[in-house]
Amino acid sequence: MTTPPTASPAPQTHKPQTMAERILSRRGNGTFYAGMLAVVEVDQVMVVDSIAQSFIERMERDLESVPKYPERVSIVIDHVAPASTVSVAQAQKEAREYAAKTGVRLFDVGRGICHQVLMEEGLARPGWIVLGSDSHSTTYGAVAAFGSGMGATDIALAAASGKTWLRVPESVKVTLTGELTAGVGAKDVALEMIARLGADGATYQSVEIHAGDRFTRGERMTLANLCVEAGAKAGLVVPGGEILTMYDVPEWVYPQEGATYVRELDIDLTALRPRMSAPSEVDNVHDVAELRGLKVDQVFIGTCTNGRLEDLHAAADVLRGQRVDPTTRLLVIPASSEVMEAAMADGTLLTLIQAGAVLGTPGCGPCMGRHQGVLAPGEVCVSTSNRNFIGRMGDKDAKIYLASPAVAAATAIKGRIALPEDIGAQ
Numbered sequence: 001m002t003t004p005p006t007a008s009p010a011p012q013t014h015k016p017q018t019m020a021e022r023i024l025s026r027r028g029n030g031t032f033y034a035g036m037l038a039v040v041e042v043d044q045v046m047v048v049d050s051i052a053q054s055f056i057e058r059m060e061r062d063l064e065s066v067p068k069y070p071e072r073v074s075i076v077i078d079h080v081a082p083a084s085t086v087s088v089a090q091a092q093k094e095a096r097e098y099a100a101k102t103g104v105r106l107f108d109v110g111r112g113i114c115h116q117v118l119m120e121e122g123l124a125r126p127g128w129i130v131l132g133s134d135s136h137s138t139t140y141g142a143v144a145a146f147g148s149g150m151g152a153t154d155i156a157l158a159a160a161s162g163k164t165w166l167r168v169p170e171s172v173k174v175t176l177t178g179e180l181t182a183g184v185g186a187k188d189v190a191l192e193m194i195a196r197l198g199a200d201g202a203t204y205q206s207v208e209i210h211a212g213d214r215f216t217r218g219e220r221m222t223l224a225n226l227c228v229e230a231g232a233k234a235g236l237v238v239p240g241g242e243i244l245t246m247y248d249v250p251e252w253v254y255p256q257e258g259a260t261y262v263r264e265l266d267i268d269l270t271a272l273r274p275r276m277s278a279p280s281e282v283d284n285v286h287d288v289a290e291l292r293g294l295k296v297d298q299v300f301i302g303t304c305t306n307g308r309l310e311d312l313h314a315a316a317d318v319l320r321g322q323r324v325d326p327t328t329r330l331l332v333i334p335a336s337s338e339v340m341e342a343a344m345a346d347g348t349l350l351t352l353i354q355a356g357a358v359l360g361t362p363g364c365g366p367c368m369g370r371h372q373g374v375l376a377p378g379e380v381c382v383s384t385s386n387r388n389f390i391g392r393m394g395d396k397d398a399k400i401y402l403a404s405p406a407v408a409a410a411t412a413i414k415g416r417i418a419l420p421e422d423i424g425a426q
C-alpha cells in the first residue's frame with residue numbers, strides 16, 4: 001500500500017496553538033501549526049452504507065488489505081435503511097458480510113444515523129481523531145474530537161494503516177456572547193454562523209466555537225454539524241457545560257491564549273431571532289418572520305442536525321394538543337433507536353402522533369432524497385436538516401427551507417411557514 005509521507009519537522013519555538021493544532025500535534029508526531037503536514041493516529045473510522053461498496057473495493061482490490069484495528073472501524077447502515085431497491089439491498093448485504101468477515105462493528109438498519117450512533121456508543125471522545133466517509137463528520141467536534149469527512153480512498157487508507165495524513169487547517173474563531181432569548185436555539189445560532197461565514201467561507205478551515213458553558217452535547221452537535229456547510233474541515237466546540245460532566249476532557253484539547261486565527265467573529269445571541277435558510281444555499285439565511293405565511297407541503301423533523309430527543313421535545317412542546325394542517329404532511333424520524341426509545345418512554349412520540357405526525361425508521365430518512373418522503377415538482381418542504389440544495393430531497397423544482405424543530409412544528413400546524421408564537425407557543 002501507499003506509504004504516508006513524512007510529516008513536516010517540528011519548529012524550534014513553541015507558539016500558542018488553536019484547538020485543531022493542539023489535537024493534531026498530540027495525536028501525531030510533532031508540534032504542528034496551520035499549513036504543516038501532519039501524520040496522525042486515527043481513533044475511529046466510520047463508513048456509511050452508501051459508500052460501503054467502494055470502501056470494500058478499495059480495501060480488498062486496491063490495497064489488498066484488512067482493517068489494522070477492526071475495533072476502530074464502524075459501518076453504519078443509515079442513509080437508505082431499510083433498503084429501497086434491490087441494488088441497495090445487495091450493497092447492504094455485502095457490507096454485513098464484510099463486517100462479519102473482518103470483525104469491524106456494524107450498526108444495522110434502524111440503529112440510527114451514523115453521527116448520532118457513534119456519539120451514543122462512545123466512539124467519538126475528546127481529543128480523538130474520527131474520520132467518516134460522510135461530510136457531516138465534523139459533528140464529532142461537539143465533544144472536541146477532530147472529526148472530518150473524507151472519500152472512500154482516504155477512509156480505506158486510514159482503516160488499513162490506522163493513520164491518516166492531512167494539512168493542518170487554519171482556524172476561524174467564533175465566539176458566542178450574550179444569552180439566547182425564548183424560542184431561539186442552537187439551530188438558529190448554527191444558521192447565523194453559516195450566514196456570517198458564507199457557504200465557502202471556511203473552506204478547509206477549522207471552525208473553533210467558543211460557547212462557554214452554553215449548550216448540551218446535542219446542541220453542540222448541531223453547531224459542529226453545520227460547520228461543513230461553510231466548507232470547514234472540522235468544527236470544534238471548546239468543551240464546557242455538560243461535556244465536562246460527560247467526558248474526561250484532557251487539557252491538551254483546549255486552544256491556547258494567543259493562538260493564530262485567520263478570522264474571528266462574534267455572534268451576539270441576545271439579538272438573534274429564529275432563523276431560516278431559504279432555497280437553495282444554506283447561507284441564504286433570513287429571519288423566519290420575513291418568510292412567514294409561505295404554503296408548505298411537507299415538514300420533516302429529524303436528521304443528524306436535529307433528530308435528537310431534545311429536538312423532538314421542542315417539536316412536541318409546540319404540537320401538544322394541536323393538529324397538523326390537513327394539507328401538510330409532518331414526518332418525524334428520530335436520529336437513532338436510542339432517541340426513539342426515549343421519546344417513546346416519555347410520551348413524546350404519542351404527542352407527535354396524536355398531532356398527526358408520521359413516524360419513520362431511525363436513520364437519514366428523506367434528507368438526501370433517496371426514500372421515505374421525497375418531494376414532487378413544485379412542492380415546498382420545511383426541514384430541520386442541513387442542506388437545501390436544488391434536488392436534494394427529490395425533484396429539482398421542489399424547494400427546501402431549513403429551520404429549528406420548534407419552527408418546523410409551528411409550520412406543520414399552520415401549513416405555512418410560522419413561528420411558535422403564531423400558534424400561542426413560545
Ligand SMILES: CC(C)[C@H](C(=O)O)[C@@H](O)C(=O)O
Pocket residue numbers: 048050051079133134135136149368
Ligand atoms: C451519502 C453521504 C456520503 C453524504 C455526505 O457526505 O454528507 C450524505 O450524508 C449527505 O448528507 O449528503
Ligand code: SF4
Pocket residue numbers: 079113114134136303304305363364367368385386
Ligand atoms: S441525516 Fe442527512 S446530512 Fe445527516 S448523514 Fe444522513 S443524509 Fe447526511
